[in-house]
């Protein structure tokens with residue numbers, strides 16, 4: 001079977017760990033230093049239910065509540081990973097604003113595959129956003145939710161299998177049987 005292409009953008013406030021999650025997933029590495037992203041694209045081969053995909057990941061520059069999102073964040077993107085960090089209430093507020101902007105741009109958000117991610121779950125003493133708050137927000141959007149740690153490689157691969165499953169569901173091509181297998 002031939003390889004298919006899907007494109008996913010990671011969005012969220014500055015320094016929530018978008019690059020770290022991407023690099024952990026693509027290269028199995030965690031870098032402690034902080035280097036703000038302008039924009040980066042990564043590729044990863046992924047297999048879901050026996051089908052090979054080339055997943056293109058667009059690691060965007062961090063946004064804030066005032067950011068005007070460029071057209072390129074909406075064109076040709078199949079799904080979105082919206083990231084906040086559990087030690088930043090501000091980043092949780094910003095992710096809500098980004099979602100609203102996506103909704104405005106995409107129109108029919110119900111068909112736009114989104115996964116909500118609360119990263120830096122290892123920072124237990126600095127936590128400002130509770131698991132339940134993330135869960136509630138995701139439920140109100142009707143999207144999957146995960147808490148992750150790029151640092152400890154907790155639930156990182158799951159983000160990308162979840163977004164792929166959401167994309168396939170939206171396309172109506174999800175296979176009814178069999179689990180989701182990453183390789």
Ligand SMILES: Nc1nc2c(ncn2[C@@H]2O[C@H](COP(=O)(O)OP(=O)(O)OP(=O)(O)O)[C@@H](O)[C@H]2O)c(=O)[nH]1
Nearest residue numbers: 015016017018019020032036037062120149150151
């Ligand atoms: N403790 C902890 N630190 C993390 C985690 N993920 C990222 N970091 C750190 O947080 C800082 C920012 O991470 P980045 O991955 O650069 O964040 P970003 O969202 O890509 O940032 P922008 O490029 O500004 O949008 C870095 O110092 C990372 O090492 C995590 O899961 N746990």
